[in-house]
Every structure is written in C-alpha cells, then in structure tokens.
Amino acid sequence: MAFNLLKGKKGIIFGALNDMSIAWKVAEKAHEEGAEFTLSNTPVALRLGNLDELSEKTGSMIIPADATSVEDLEEVFEKSMEKLGGKIDFLLHSIGMSPNVRKGLTYDALDYKNFHKTLDISSLSFHKILQVARKLDAINEWGSVVALSYVAAQRTLYGYNDMADAKALLESIARSFGYIYGRDKKIRVNTISQSPTRTTAGSGVKGIDTLIDFTERMSPLCNADAEDCANYCVTLFSDLTRKVTMQNLFHDGGFSSMGMSMRAIKQYNKSFEECP
Amino acid sequence: MAFNLLKGKKGIIFGALNDMSIAWKVAEKAHEEGAEFTLSNTPVALRLGNLDELSEKTGSMIIPADATSVEDLEEVFEKSMEKLGGKIDFLLHSIGMSPNVRKGLTYDALDYKNFHKTLDISSLSFHKILQVARKLDAINEWGSVVALSYVAAQRTLYGYNDMADAKALLESIARSFGYIYGRDKKIRVNTISQSPTRTTAGSGVKGIDTLIDFTERMSPLCNADAEDCANYCVTLFSDLTRKVTMQNLFHDGGFSSMGMSMRAIKQYNKSFEECP
Amino acid sequence: MAFNLLKGKKGIIFGALNDMSIAWKVAEKAHEEGAEFTLSNTPVALRLGNLDELSEKTGSMIIPADATSVEDLEEVFEKSMEKLGGKIDFLLHSIGMSPNVRKGLTYDALDYKNFHKTLDISSLSFHKILQVARKLDAINEWGSVVALSYVAAQRTLYGYNDMADAKALLESIARSFGYIYGRDKKIRVNTISQSPTRTTAGSGVKGIDTLIDFTERMSPLCNADAEDCANYCVTLFSDLTRKVTMQNLFHDGGFSSMGMSMRAIKQYNKSFEECP
C-alpha cells in the first residue's frame, strides 16, 4: 500500500545502518510515500553498514557526519537543502550509543567520560540538530521532527544502563525544543517510544532475547517491528498530525499500558514447574 | 488533500450533531479518504442537530440509538454490518454528557443518580459498544477504535466537574478493553485527548472562552480544532498505526506538555497592570 | 518505634475487616502514634470479620455503615464527631468490591448493574464520604484524607477486571475533590497505590499468588506489606506532609518504576528450561 502521504516533502534521515535499522525502513517507506530525502550517519557506520544500497534504492544522497559535531551538522543541512532544492519538512533522529554499555561497565561503576559521551551521542546530538536547523532556518513551517526513544526512559530495565538516562534526556529535549520550535515556526517535535527491536544497535543490550520474548507475550498486539515503526513515522511526518507535538508516543503493541498479561503470567508460571 | 487512506474500510461514527461536532468532521474526512460508514446518535440529538445533511453528503445511513442501551447498540452493529456488507474496521466514540453540569450542581454537591448517569452516558457507553461488538464479532482483525477524551482526566479544571471523572474512567476502559480486544482479535483501542473545542457540547463548560484563550496561548501550536482532530483520527483508523493501542494520545498543540509559555505569562502579567 | 506523630489527632478509618486488612494495621499504627478514631464497615463485614477485637485494643467505637448510603455516612460523621469531641483530622478509605469479579464474569461479558455497583462501592463511596464531610464541615483545616488504590488504575492486569476502572475513577475523584477541599478548607486528598497485598479482599483476584511472586521479584525493595502501608499512612496523616495533595503515591517497593529486573527475568528464563 502507498498513499502519496509525503508527496512533495523533503527530509533528512539520521541513523540508518543496514536493513535491520528502523531508520532504513523509514527511508524505504518515506520513499514509497513520495518523499525525497538525504541520509546521514557517521563515517564508521558507513563502513560497517551498507547504506549505498539504500541510497541507490531511494535516490538519496548520503552525507557523512558525526552528529555530535555542530560543524558536521551544518554541512548536513546545507548540503541537504542544496540537493533537495529548499528547506526540509521532516527529520528522523535514530542515534544512540553508550560506551559504558559497550565496555560492560555496570551502572554502579560507570566511567564519567563515557557517561558524557553517551549523553552527547544519544541525546545532545538531537539538540544540536534542532539548534542548527533553527539557526539555518532549515525546516519549513508545519515541519515534523521525530526521534526514537524507549520505555527505559520511564521504567528501569536491568542492563539498559545509562542509555535509560540518555532516553529520558532525549525526551526532555524534544519537549523543551518542541515548545520553542512550535511557538516560533509551527514545527512539531515528538519522540516515538518503540518496542525493543532486533536491530544491530538493539542486539548490544543484555538479555535482549528474553526481554523481547517477555514483551511479546505482555503486549496484546505483540511487539512492533521496524516496519511497523516506519509506517507510524510516515503518519507523523504527514500533514494529518499537525497538532501533535512535545509528546512521547508509545508504539509498542500496548506494552507500556500493561501490568500483567495472561500469556506472560502463564509462561512465568512454567518457571515453577518441577521436572517429573 | 485526500490520500485514500481508508479506501475499502467500513466504520461506525457515534456522536455527530452538527457541523461544529468533531464527529461530524471525522465523518467528512473519512468519507474523503474513501471510507463507508454509518452514523449514530440519540433520537433527541437527531432532532436537535442536522445529521440528515451529513448523511446525504457522505451517503451514510443514520441509526438512532441510545448508547447506554445494549439493545440499541446491538441494532446499530447489526444494521451497520447489513448496510455496509460485512464487519467494520473503525469506530469513533464521541459521546459525553453530565446532568450534574447541566443542572449547575457543583462538584461538592453532586446528585448521585446524576453522577451514575454521567458515567453511564460518557464512559460505560464505550464499554457497552465494545462488549456488543465483541459479542457480535463485528470488527475485523486490525480494526481501530477511538474515543474522544480531555486532559481533565489527568488534571483538574475548575468547572469541569464530574466530566473529569467520566473521562478518567473512559480512558481506563480503553486500556482494559484494549488489552482483551488486542489479545483476542488484534483490534486496537485508543483515546484522543483533544484541545478544548467550541462544539455544542463544549459550550456547556463553565468559562470555556477564557479557558480556550489560555490554552491557545499556552500551546505552542495553538489549540487543535475539530478538523485537525478529524485528520488525526484518519491516521489512527488507517493501517499505518496498527501497533498503537491502549494509549491516550494528546492532540492539543502541545498544551499537555507545557508548564508555562511566554505568551500566556505575558497575558497573565497584564492582569496586574494598573490603570493610569 | 512510636513518635507521637498523631498525638491529639482524631480520625475515621473505613474498611478494616480482620488483622490481614491494611485498614486494621493503619488503625493499630494510628493508635500507637497517639490518635483517636472511629471504625466503620458494613454490617456484613462486621459479622464476617472480628472488628470488636480492634475496637477494644484501640479504644475505638465501631459505627456500622454502608458506604454507598449517604444517610449512613452522615451518621458515621455525626457519631464520630460526638464520640471524638470535635471535627476529625484524618480519614482512611479502604473500600472496594466488584460483583462482576465475584461472579466470575470476564471483562468482555460484564453485567452493567454489577459494573455500576463496583463503581458505587469502590469509587463513588469516596466521593460520598467527602461530600458528606464537606457538608457537615467535619474535617479540620489541614486535615488529611487517604484512599487505597492499585497500579491497575494505570496498567492493565489480567483478571483485575472492572476493579481497574474503579481504581482509575477513585484516583480521579481524589484529584477532583482534592482541588475543592484544598482551595476551600486546606484539606488534602491523596491515594496510595499499594503493592498487591494478601488481604481477604486481595485473595479474590485471579492468580494473585503468581502475581505477588512476580512483583516481589520485580520490586527492588520487594512488595510493601500491610504494615509498611500503615507506616506510610501515618506520615500522610501527620502535619509533616501538609502540602502533598491530589497525588497518587506509589508505595510498592519500586515496582511502578520498573520495566524488568534481574531477579524477575532470571525466574522467567527458567520457564524455557527443558527437563533433562
């Protein structure tokens, strides 16, 4: 199905790595829905992933950038506007990384340089993108900005570590900047709090498989996958959601509103069964 | 703009009265987007409003029903399925009324028969609709059900009275039934928490004009109106939001995430100015 | 330990049945802390439980009352003020019952007379108590009112049924009346959202044992029990919490802020182990 929902719209998509990435699926869907956009990721990610394939498929220019560098971001916006022939209408932030998690440091033995890096990469990068966009006046009125978040911003999950704090900060930045950008330019800023997803990034989280099994059984509609998320993003980029802003929108098959499901408690119950 | 987002979809829309109604706008938009549906409201509302006009415009059958009557609701679903030629895909609940508010009783002097009526009309009617639909198996898999709510469910507003409690109950019913309907039939149930809107119903609320002025200045994107809400509903009825369920979705120009805006505080400040 | 935190304070405690009841523990603690109070429960509960024992132990008068009857409640307040020699300072509402749950009706096959009863007993009784107190001017300035709630008001739990909706309504009533009573009389109204507790009432909930095991492993401080809750109530009745109002206060060992704990996921993992 394709509806031309984003016909004539221009955008920038940050954070696609490979075809497991949510940002990758968003790019594919946005393309199907008639949008033009540029793609950005770090030079390292460009080597690790296969963004060329996506670039070709969707006719999108790739602009390498370190999203913690204001200079790099300025280049992303300038080149994007040049390539796309004007201001953009939508933007996706799908960026997150914790050096503390990578190095296996537990939350009560964090390295603080790493902690600042986690926040810089996963949260402040979003502020930098917005501040650069605002300075360059790079987004059209009624434009839409989305960043991907996770329920760890509200509830503690074993092993999610300082990424939980980074997501809480990210959601706060979305609100804070959403106020200013809405007031001044009618631009909306939201976060999507997505089900745990088997992306390359997600795979780094401790015990991700059991967690995904648990949330699958807890969520009445099962976990939302990357493609579901891409569909949802398209609605948020479209003109049909113009008055939704400063929100954290759960896209998780109902998980966030569940206390205990029949399926999960039945499975849990099995843990007490004794072998014959 | 029209995208055929609801092409081939069938629905039922409860609560349209006149062209100020949110439900009226939803019907118009759903029609533009390719949906077929039936319209339902109480016999009294049918006399007061001009639903015939909407019926004609959208080619929709009107089925009079008291939404607190299980029998009436059964008829609505049966006739709808007959008319539309099968199960439905979406449903809007835009129903609310407080006899206590109508009679000017304050919240510390409520009549309890009235309180039960407020809850029966504004909240339990939603459960009845869902329970009847479930019993008759009247909604297709991946169908979408939306009810309209208000931020009074979370925060107390002077004069909103027992309607605040009714909305809190409504949102809880959406979660509770959303779990069951999601688990069993992949049907999602959400509420939209809409800006204060100048509908015929809204006009009954004490001091609605000042309140609307205040929320207009507080909300970075200004208040969402009935047409904005209709656009948003269309995305929630579409197949692009399949994994969103059991959520209360604020559609309010950012109001719910604001503590104090520049525009509102400037206006408030004027209240202290003395005349020369 | 006893601190005389409630010395000179008078109160009414609704809902003690036997020594497993939270209300019973609250009465004991309040007595230890120097308070005087009356006890109220339904005539049926008085026969089933052994409130006489508590009455004797704490020197408290028992006033039988159906908390859904405004007349009965008027009597409770009048007799209490007479017995205690003046207005009261604190009040506990620990009342809840669902005929739908009792009769084993599932949430998609509710009887609506029962649903209204669930709400009348578990939620509107709280409004009635407050409205009667307000009319009789029965609570001193800076008095404190607490009702017991449960996380089901925010998150759906399999089997908790229409009690979830009743708790959501209860918490809304606490906010709505808390505004009025605070503004007019400086009286605060809050709810405590307590861990699942093995009371006589709690035992009726489907699969309560597995649920309690799960929340025990999820909560970093383990479940809060009835005695813990009584201690917490004492602080809310004391003069040290005068500016806390219209809040739902989680008292649950951290459960409400957890997404997944190490202990719970380890146990869950065992459910997949195969027998040798």
Place this chain on the structure above:
Amino acid sequence: MAFNLLKGKKGIIFGALNDMSIAWKVAEKAHEEGAEFTLSNTPVALRLGNLDELSEKTGSMIIPADATSVEDLEEVFEKSMEKLGGKIDFLLHSIGMSPNVRKGLTYDALDYKNFHKTLDISSLSFHKILQVARKLDAINEWGSVVALSYVAAQRTLYGYNDMADAKALLESIARSFGYIYGRDKKIRVNTISQSPTRTTAGSGVKGIDTLIDFTERMSPLCNADAEDCANYCVTLFSDLTRKVTMQNLFHDGGFSSMGMSMRAIKQYNKSFEECP
C-alpha cells in the same frame, strides 16, 4: 513540634547556602528530629553563603567539595563516616546550576560546553554521589536518599532552559540507581518535585515572580515553601517510608494535578479588562 523521627540517624546534606535554601531548612529540621549530619557545598558557596552559622547551630561539620569531583566526594563520605562514627542513613542532594541560564543564552542558542556543565553539576553529581557511596559502602541498609527536582522535568516552562533537561536526567538517575541500590542494599532513592521556591538559586530563573504568583493561585494549598519541604524530607528520611523508592514525589500544594483553578482563571480574566 518535634517527634524524634530521625533519632540516631546520620546523614549528609549537600547544597545549603543560606537560610533561604531548602537544604538549610532540611538541616534545621533534621537536627530538631534528632539526626546528626555533615554539610557539604562548594568552596565558592561557602564564601558566598553563611554555612558556618548552620554548622554551629546544628553541631555539624562542613566538608567543602565540588560535587562533580569524584575525589572530593570520596572525601565527603570518608570524613562524614569518620565524624559521625559509622555509615550514614540519609542524604539530601540539593544541587543545580546552569551556566547557560547564567549567561542569558536562550534554549535555541545553547553553548554545548555549558550544557554538559549544567548536566554535570545538576544531574551527574547525583550519580557520582551514589556511585561513591556504593563503592565505599557508606549507606546503611534501609537508608534514604532524596534529590530535589522541579515540574519542568515533565512540562516545559518558558525560561527554565536546560535546567528542565537536567531535572529530567536527575529523575531518571534516581530511578536507575534506585533499582540497583534497592536490590543490593535496600536503600531507597527518590526525588521531590518542589513548588517554585524563592531561594537564591531560584531567583535566577526568568520571570520567577509572576510564575510564583501563578502557581500560588493554581495550587489549592498554595505553593509549598522551603520549610514545608524540610518537613516532607524528614518523613522520607524516617523509617516510616521504607518501601517508597524510584519515585518522583510532587510536593507542590497540588499544582502538578491542576489544569486550571478558579483563582488563576479569575486573575487571568482581569488581563482583558479595559481601563475606564
């Protein structure tokens, strides 16, 4: 009134500057309630304020420390344990500062070194305190840790700038560390979200006077002041609240649960009156 609620308890209080500080009032109350503690603040603050007076009054040692320095914090804990003769039972974090706010940079023109400093001082300092305490095993089982926050963590306030993000991060750290410290050592970690307060720090916020007038009229119990907050802290440090953890507790006279009050809307209405 004094109840000996903290008799025999030892603690550390960070952030008292002068007798307008919340931390100052907490120290006074904790002293009245029988606690012993040390006081810590930065060398600069020690010069600006008059902590000596508090030190003398409460018999507390002052330990100068930069709360962003792990080394300094280690010294605070070591000296405190030495002085107090053992592990501590409670801790208050009342630390926050934004160089961006100080320099008048607006939220869409932030300096990122400053932003990191805001977070380091106002949020990461809390993690550092907890991590140092955990490493040194400096807090007794069932100890209680409280940090002061503000509703800006949830709702955007004009002019509050990057301090809003810092508070959101602070509350997330309280949850994340609260899980670990609760699970391992039965220590609880909470934040209090306090009314806007006329402290030396608070005075820096743009338009604080109008804001305080507005929240005063919005809150049914009026704003909570520093002394009210100190009373509330005492209950959270006491043994009566052992199962409350990972919570953000609003202590604000009801403000956080208000949408619009009679008093505020009346005042707002005056802003539209024309001079005769």
